[in-house]
Structures are given as C-alpha cells and as structure tokens.
Amino acid sequence: MVEIRKPIFVETAVSAVMEHQLKAVSEVISIHACDNRRLSEPIYATNAIPSFDKSPYDGFAIKSSDTNGASKNCPVTFQVVDHIGAGELPTKKLQVNEATRIMTGAKIPEGADCVVMFEICHEFEQDGQPFIRLKREIPEGDNIMKEGSEIQKGDLLVEKGTLINPGIKALLATFGYHHVSVAKKPLVGIISTGTELLEIEEPLQPGKIRNSNAYMIASQVKRAGAEYRYYGQLADKLESSFGKIKSVLDEVDILITTGGVSVGDYDLMPAIYEKLGAEVLFNKVAMRPGSVTTVASMGSKLLFGLSGNPSACYVGFELFARPIIQTSLYNPNPFLKRTKAIMATSFLKANPFTRFVRGYIHFEKGTMVVHSAGMDKSNVVSSLAHTTCLMVLPGGEQRV
Numbered sequence: 001m002v003e004i005r006k007p008i009f010v011e012t013a014v015s016a017v018m019e020h021q022l023k024a025v026s027e028v029i030s031i032h033a034c035d036n037r038r039l040s041e042p043i044y045a046t047n048a049i050p051s052f053d054k055s056p057y058d059g060f061a062i063k064s065s066d067t068n069g070a071s072k073n074c075p076v077t078f079q080v081v082d083h084i085g086a087g088e089l090p091t092k093k094l095q096v097n098e099a100t101r102i103m104t105g106a107k108i109p110e111g112a113d114c115v116v117m118f119e120i121c122h123e124f125e126q127d128g129q130p131f132i133r134l135k136r137e138i139p140e141g142d143n144i145m146k147e148g149s150e151i152q153k154g155d156l157l158v159e160k161g162t163l164i165n166p167g168i169k170a171l172l173a174t175f176g177y178h179h180v181s182v183a184k185k186p187l188v189g190i191i192s193t194g195t196e197l198l199e200i201e202e203p204l205q206p207g208k209i210r211n212s213n214a215y216m217i218a219s220q221v222k223r224a225g226a227e228y229r230y231y232g233q234l235a236d237k238l239e240s241s242f243g244k245i246k247s248v249l250d251e252v253d254i255l256i257t258t259g260g261v262s263v264g265d266y267d268l269m270p271a272i273y274e275k276l277g278a279e280v281l282f283n284k285v286a287m288r289p290g291s292v293t294t295v296a297s298m299g300s301k302l303l304f305g306l307s308g309n310p311s312a313c314y315v316g317f318e319l320f321a322r323p324i325i326q327t328s329l330y331n332p333n334p335f336l337k338r339t340k341a342i343m344a345t346s347f348l349k350a351n352p353f354t355r356f357v358r359g360y361i362h363f364e365k366g367t368m369v370v371h372s373a374g375m376d377k378s379n380v381v382s383s384l385a386h387t388t389c390l391m392v393l394p395g396g397e398q399r400v
Contacts, residue, residue, distance in 0.1 A: 005283050005284035005292075006284065007284040007285055007286040007291060007353070008282050008284070008285060008286065009286055009354075010285055010286065010287050010319065010354050012282075013281075013282050013285045013293075013295070013319075013320065014319065014320065014323070016281045016282055016295070017281060017295050017302070017323070017324060018323065018324070018327070020281070020297045020302055020324075021324060021327050021328070022186055022253055022254070022300070022302070022324060022327070022328040023300065023328070024040070024183055024328050024329070024330055025183070025184040025328075026040035026041070026182065026183060026184060027040075027181070027182060027183075027184040028179050028180065028181050028182075029179065029180060030178070030180075031169065031172055031173065031177060031178050031179065031180055034164050034169065034172070034180045034182060035164060035165075035166075035169065036163060036164065036165075036225075037163075037164050037180075037182040037183065037225075038161055038162065038163055038164070038182060038183045038225070038329045038330050038331060039158060039159075039160055039161060039162050039164065039168075039180070039181065039182060039183075039330070040160065040161075040181045040182050040183045041160050041181045042156055042157075042158065042159055042160045043156075043157045043158040043168075043171065043172065043175070043177065044154055044155065044156055044157060045152065045153055045154060045155045045157055045175055046153065046175045046176055047153050047175065048147055048148035048151060048152055048153045049148070049150040049151040049174070050145050050146070050147055050148070050149065050150065051147060052107050052108075052147055053107065053108040053144055053145065053146055054105055054106060054107055054108060054144075054145050055102045055103070055104060055105065055108060055115045055143065055144065055145070056104060056105075056115075056143060056144075056145050057104055057115060057117050057143055058102070058103050058104050058117070058118055059102060059115045059116050059117040059118055059121070059143065060078070060080065060100065060101055060102065060115065060116050060118075060121060060132055061084075061094070061099065061100045061102045061108055061109055061112035061114070061115050062078055062094070062098075062099045062100075062114060062115075062116060062138065063094060063096070063111060063112055063113055063114075064114045064137075064138050064139060064140040064141075064142070065140075066078065066096060066097050067134055067136070067137045067138045068137060069137070070134050070135060070136055070137050070138075071135060071136065071137075072135045075122075075133045075134060075135045076097070076133070076134050077097065077131055077132070077133050078097050078098060078099035078131065078132050078133075078134070079097065079098055079099065079129060079131055080098075080099050080100070080101055080130040080131060080132060081094070081098045081099070081100065082100040082101070082109065083100070083101040083102075084100055084101070084102045084103065084106040084107065084109065085103045085106060086103050086104060086105040086106050087105075087106075088106060088107075089107055090107060090108075090109030090110065092109065093109065093110040093111045094109055094110070094111030094112050095111065098111075099132055100112065101130075102115060108144055113140050113141060113144070114138050114139065114140060114141060114142040114143060114144060115142065115144055116132075116134060116138055116142075116143070117143065120134065120136065121133070121134060122134075122135075157175070158171065159332075160330055161183075161329070161330035161331050161332050163331075164180070164182070183225075183328065183329040183330045185225060185226050185227045185329070186226045186227070186253040186325060186328050186329075187226070187227050187228070187229060187251070187252045187253050187254075188221045188226050188227065188228045188229070188252060188253065188255075188321075188325070189228070189229050189231055189248045189249075189251065189252035189254070189255045189256065190214050190217050190218055190221070190228055190229070190230045190231065190256050190257075190258075191214075191231045191232065191233070191234055191244070191245065191255070191256070191257045191258075192211050192213055192214045192232070192233045192234070192257070192258050192259060193233070193234045193236070193241065193257055193258065193259040193260035193268065193269070193308070194233070194234075194235075194236065194259045194260065194308060195235045195236045196208055196209055197209065197210070197233050197259075198210045198211060199211060199233070200215070211233060212310055212381055213258040213259070213306075213308065213310055213313050214230055214233075214258065216310065216313065216314060216384070217256055217258065217306070217313065217317060218230060220314070220317050220318070220321075220322070221256075221317075221325070224321070224322045224325040224326060225325060225326065225329050226254075226325045226328075226329075229251070229252065231244065231248050237268075238268050238271060238272070238275075241260075241268055241272060242272050242275050242276070245257070245272055245276070246276060249276075249298065249301055249303075252301070253300075253301065253328075254301065254302050254303075254304065254321065254324070254325070255301065255302070255303045255304070256303075256304045256306060256317070256321060257269060257303070257304070257305050257306065258306050258307070258308055259306075259307070259308030260305070260308065261283070261292050261293070261294045261305040261306070261307065261308075262292045262307075269294065269305045270283065270294070273294075273296045273303070273305075276296075276298055277298065278296040278297060278298040278303060279296060279297050279298070280294065280295075280296045281295045281296060281297060282294065282295060283305075286352070286353045286354060286395065287315075287319075287353050287354050287356060288351055288353045288354070288355045288356070288378070289307065289309060289311050289312035289315055289356070289377075289378030290306070290307050290309075290311075290312035290313070290315050290316040290319075290356075290378065291312075291353060292307055292312075293305065293306060293307060293312070293319075293320065295320060302324060304316070304317070304320060304321050306321075307378065309378040309379040310378075310379065310380065310381040310384060311358060311377065311378050311379070311380050311381070311383065311384060312378040312379075314358075314384055314387075315356045315358075315390065318336065318390065319356070322334075322336070323335050336390075338392075339368070340368075341361060341368040341369060341370040341391075342367055342368065342369045342370070343369075343370055343391065343400070344362075344369050344370065344371040344372070345371070345372055346399065346400065347376075347393060347399065347400045348399045348400075349399070350396065350397050350398060350399055351393075351395055352395050352396065352397075353395045354392065354393065354394055354395045355391075355392075355395070356390045356391070356392060356393075357372060357376055357391040358372070358373040358374065358376070358383045358384060358386075358387040358390065358391075359371055359372055359373050359387065359388070359389050359390065359391045360386055360387065360388045360389060361388060361389055370389060370391055372391075373385075373386040373387045373388075374386060
C-alpha cells in the first residue's frame with residue numbers, strides 16, 4: 001500500500017528543521033589556519049591604536065607655540081636636535097625653537113605637539129648644524145595621531161560569528177591573537193543510494209548512471225563551511241543499507257543520503273528511518289523540485305533524505321541543510337540572502353507548489369535581472385553548473 005504523504009509549506013519545513021539545531025562547538029586554532037572560519041567569541045582590542053602619539057608623515061616635530069607670528073616676511077627658525085626613525089624612541093625633550101626630524105610612524109618626542117611635513121620646510125645648515133625655517137603658523141595637534149584615536153583598549157573589534165577575512169586577520173595579528181577561538185566544523189556524512197549508480201571512474205553501462213549527487217553535495221557541504229566524509233553507495237537492500245547507516249550515525253553530526261525517499265518499490269529510506277526509531281519531521285514539501293525531501297532527527301543527529309534527482313537534491317540542501325550548518329558555525333544570519341529582481345523570461349505553466357528555479361543574476365542598465373540557468377527539470381544536472389541563485393516563484397494558478 002502506497003503511503004499518502006501530505007505536503008507542508010516550505011517555510012513550515014524550514015522552521016521544523018531549525019528547531020533541531022546542532023549544538024555549536026568551539027575550538028582554538030592557529031591564526032595561520034583561521035581563514036574563512038567563523039569566530040566563536042567576540043574579539044576585543046588588547047591595546048590602544050595607536051598605542052602612543054605618532055607621526056603620520058615624514059617631517060619635523062616641533063612645538064606649535066614656537067610658530068606664533070610666523071609668516072613669509074617673518075619666518076621662524078628651528079635647530080634640528082634629534083632624528084627618529086619608525087620603531088625608534090626619541091632621545092631628547094624639545095626646548096624652545098628646537099625640532100626633531102621624524103619619520104612616518106615614529107613616536108612624538110616630549111615637548112612637541114605638532115608635525116610639519118618636509119614639503120613646507122626650508123632646510124639649511126649653519127656652522128655645521130642642521131636647521132629648518134618655517135613661514136607659517138602651525139596649529140597645535142596638526143599631523144599627530146593621538147594615542148587611542150583609532151581604537152581604545154577594550155573596544156569591541158569583531159562580533160562573534162563573523163567570517164574571518166583578510167582584514168579581520170590583520171586585526172587579529174595587530175592585537176596579538178596568535179591563536180583564535182572559532183566554530184568547529186560539523187562533520188557531515190554523505191551516502192548515495194541506488195543500485196543504478198556507478199562511481200565516476202567506472203565506464204557507463206546499460207541502465208546505469210554515474211553518481212553525481214555525492215560529489216555535488218560534498219562541494220555544497222564545503223561551501224557551507226562544514227567537513228564531509230563520503231561513505232560510498234548503497235544498493236537497494238534494506239538490511240545492509242540499515243546497518244551501514246546505523247554505523248555511520250555514530251561518527252557524524254549530520255547524515256545526508258541522496259535517493260530512496262520517494263514511495264517506489266526500491267525507495268528504502270522511509271523504512272530505514274522507522275527501523276532506526278528516528279522522528280520524521282516531514283516527508284513531503286510543497287515545492288518543486290524536491291517535494292519528496294525528507295528530514296528526520298535521531299537524538300542530537302539530523303538525517304536529510306534528499307532526492308536522487310540532481311537539481312532537487314541541490315535545492316533541498318540549500319533550503320534545509322545549509323542553514324543548520326551555518327547556525328552551528330555561530331552565523332547570526334544562516335539563511336541565503338533574498339532580494340527582488342526582474343525575470344528575463346516568463347514561466348507560463350502554473351504550478352500549485354512553490355518553485356525554486358535555478359538561475360543567474362545579471363545587471364542590465366543598473367537593474368538586477370535574473371535569467372534561467374538552463375532546463376528547469378528536477379533530473380537535470382547541466383543547469384546547476386551555471387546556477388548562482390534560486391528564483392522563488394510562488395505556487396498558485398497564475399502564470400508568472
């Protein structure tokens with residue numbers, strides 16, 4: 001007797017999955033290995049930036065009051081008494097009408113409260129001593145980066161859950177975070193079902209197809225930020241398939257199977273879920289492609305039974321598995337971004353279910369236009385190669 005399945009709305013299905021979120025786990029890794037990982041705790045400034053008053057330019061550090069009244073007709077003269085390179089410390093406190101030659105990034109000497117750039121100074125020697133002459137007044141604080149003017153010690157730098165990019169990595173290094181606490185990647189097990197499947201190195205045989213889903217899902221898992229382990233293919237045999245899946249569940253956080261979730265004679269996943277004692281959250285969704293997508297929970301584990309059809313499998317992962325992975329990585333925004341666009345082509349055949357059409361975005365005269373990536377069938381694989389977005393077409397009787 002064929003099971004009658006009642007479809008639920010996509011939003012309801014997503015909510016059901018998100019109620020069974022994985023427990024997020026942290027790990028500490030080297031800064032050298034933290035690229036594209038998500039922070040499991042916020043990052044705070046361990047010191048002020050700058051940590052001392054410093055010069056943003058090459059020039060001369062002086063006291064601004066010594067330039068009072070300076071003009072073209074009444075220049076003021078300073079004796080250069082010290083020279084400071086970046087990373088060096090001043091050796092002299094400036095007295096009246098004294099200057100220190102200073103390089104970019106160097107510490108401002110005591111007694112100085114401004115920096116004048118080389119370009120506005122006339123340099124000369126007198127009796128073997130270096131001097132500079134200025135023909136304008138210089139305001140106090142001019143060309144000085146004050147301690148803490150960029151960042152104060154204790155300031156929040158980066159929020160928990162942020163993806164580490166090159167700029168964040170620069171911050172980590174700046175503040176001495178040589179080890180970083182990040183979200184540990186969940187381990188996703190991948191199993192393909194179906195006697196008809198061949199591995200990719202095998203030659204084609206009559207009635208057989210190469211297993212593309214496992215490699216596609218593995219790539220999607222990596223893109224979502226998790227680790228994967230491929231456990232191979234299962235033939236359409238209940239006992240051996242059950243045994244394999246039961247043992248795999250002891251090793252992984254999430255299990256994704258492809259195929260075997262429909263109601264055909266060789267679709268064994270419903271029976272395996274029952275034999276495992278797993279709670280089926282749903283087994284039919286009002287969506288195309290992938291209406292037979294099934295999700296079950298077993299203790300802290302989630303089992304995603306995705307369609308054997310490539311496009312349906314792809315869409316099912318992005319809608320249901322990806323957000324759970326992102327949540328376990330502390331991402332505060334686990335869902336794919338949604339936006340509005342103009343369709344390049346019409347879809348004249350109405351469908352009662354919400355459709356997720358593979359597409360790509362192109363900007364035309366400043367307007368976001370979305371194009372179909374190719375044939376819009378659940379068993380099609382070619383359009384996936386060009387897919388950068390999913391068009392969400394609402395279900396109903398109307399053409400779009």
